[in-house]
Amino acid sequence: xxxxxxxxxxxxxxxxxxxxxxxxxxxIVVGAMPGISATLAVAMLVPITYFMEPVAALAAIATAVAMxxxxxxxxxxxxxxxxxxxxxxxxxxxxxxxxxxxxxxxLMISLLCSVIGGIVGTIALAVLAPTLAKFALSFRYQEYxxxxxxxxxxxxxxxxxxxxxxxxxxCVGLMLSTVGLDMITGSPRFTFGNVSMMEGINFIxxxxxxxxxxxxxxxxxxxxxxxxxVSRIQRIDxxxxxxxxxxxxxxxxxxxxxxIVIGAxxxxxxxIAAWVSYGFSKKFSKTPxxxxxxxxxxxxxxxxxxNASSSTTWVPSLVFGIPGDSVTAIVIGVLLLKGLQPGPLVxxxxxxxxxxxxxxxxxxxxxxxxxxxVSIRLASQxxxxxxxxxxxxxxxxxxxxxxxxxxxxxxxxxxxxxGIISFLMQENDYPVAPLILGMVIGPIIxxxxxxxxxxxxxxxTAFFSRPLAAGLGILTILIWVSPLVAAIRxxxxxxxxxxxASHA
Numbered sequence: 001x002x003x004x005x006x007x008x009x010x011x012x013x014x015x016x017x018x019x020x021x022x023x024x025x026x027x028i029v030v031g032a033m034p035g036i037s038a039t040l041a042v043a044m045l046v047p048i049t050y051f052m053e054p055v056a057a058l059a060a061i062a063t064a065v066a067m068x069x070x071x072x073x074x075x076x077x078x079x080x081x082x083x084x085x086x087x088x089x090x091x092x093x094x095x096x097x098x099x100x101x102x103x104x105x106x107l108m109i110s111l112l113c114s115v116i117g118g119i120v121g122t123i124a125l126a127v128l129a130p131t132l133a134k135f136a137l138s139f140r141y142q143e144y145x146x147x148x149x150x151x152x153x154x155x156x157x158x159x160x161x162x163x164x165x166x167x168x169x170x171c172v173g174l175m176l177s178t179v180g181l182d183m184i185t186g187s188p189r190f191t192f193g194n195v196s197m198m199e200g201i202n203f204i205x206x207x208x209x210x211x212x213x214x215x216x217x218x219x220x221x222x223x224x225x226x227x228x229x230v231s232r233i234q235r236i237d238x239x240x241x242x243x244x245x246x247x248x249x250x251x252x253x254x255x256x257x258x259x260i261v262i263g264a265x266x267x268x269x270x271x272i273a274a275w276v277s278y279g280f281s282k283k284f285s286k287t288p289x290x291x292x293x294x295x296x297x298x299x300x301x302x303x304x305x306x307n308a309s310s311s312t313t314w315v316p317s318l319v320f321g322i323p324g325d326s327v328t329a330i331v332i333g334v335l336l337l338k339g340l341q342p343g344p345l346v347x348x349x350x351x352x353x354x355x356x357x358x359x360x361x362x363x364x365x366x367x368x369x370x371x372x373x374v375s376i377r378l379a380s381q382x383x384x385x386x387x388x389x390x391x392x393x394x395x396x397x398x399x400x401x402x403x404x405x406x407x408x409x410x411x412x413x414x415x416x417x418x419g420i421i422s423f424l425m426q427e428n429d430y431p432v433a434p435l436i437l438g439m440v441i442g443p444i445i446x447x448x449x450x451x452x453x454x455x456x457x458x459x460x461t462a463f464f465s466r467p468l469a470a471g472l473g474i475l476t477i478l479i480w481v482s483p484l485v486a487a488i489r490x491x492x493x494x495x496x497x498x499x500x501a502s503h504a
Contacts, residue, residue, distance in 0.1 A: 007355035023060040027067025038068040054338040059360035086306040089274040096294030104236040111372040117304030118365035121311030126358040141451035142469035148445035173438020205414040212398040213419020248300040255301035259308030270306040277305035
């Protein structure tokens, strides 16, 4: 309690509150730009933190992340272009709500669920940090492999009505994730002698192309469809918003829990948490056939999950100095820059500073309600702009964002090629969500598999050599076998009904 009171004294100063407010506006604006991920937003903020005290610097980063992850939903709902990777899991869902004239309501659901998920994640960060970090630290390559395998299994849940095409898209994403230098041997793969290809194909560049460039191409080849949305998008049905949140409160709780656990696992992050939560929500939904048609259930689960995860990714970073994701890797650099060493001793030597991060996250999530509401109202004005004007602007921001990732034209080339491929896939009813999922999880599953093989001299028993790994392995196999068992039971039921009908 003494540390918490000291943290309140550190945060509730006019200069720190002003920093949080400015970082809120910055995070909302930057996160809404396609291609400018939360990581890139924090990276651009780092030079400014040089001139701040440690509390203000960490508060600015925490606030910018929370705001950017929500504001990534804005272009996703309005233009079908996720602003950040964490929004990609439910972009299709929120955009379909916009097409049905429920875009404002969908964004309000996302906003409130993001706030609730963020607050729950902050409480978990403050109360359960040592326990969660200890559990996450017990994960080795075997557990990472099975966790990644479970993540890949969700591709079947987001593949739509054609699992075969979803599997093909997933394989394309996995293939793209192997381009570049082999992470174990250092050998170049699929680079075709191009030096720029040795660094691999950047996931953000692909995401920009898959969603943004493909949407521009779609608007060029198909009649504009924005006019029917303009008159209805600005209306936010608060009654329907709270009704949906109450109806799917269980999914919101599960999504928050998944986000808390996945966030505490180093290397996972909020984008994987969103995909897994969306997949689990669809798996256990009473109406899975409504997913992909503008159904708020998936939005509730995934938006709560990614914001909860954005808080708990700080757990391994603060407690053990292990980055939870790319954002907290930058945070560790900022802490070192300020003369602070992340690790268990930071809770002893600088406990009020650590607690000030918890307080900053809490304040940022409260600020998200009014600032997010205003951003929804202002963002809806985008639909009043004719597509002939809007799409060139979107393409310009897309190219700038793709170039800014590595300050290289390679990112622009990847985005344009990925956009063309995505457009052709969607024109032929191939889902693009499994492709993105494959690129996110591919490096994790490959590295974990190779490490296990090297450590155990090529023996596959390595993946069941530890109790936790064996448990995750059995769970993964059950997930894979369950559709086959369900299909067999369904076939037997149909045969039994047919036999009874023939006897009748």
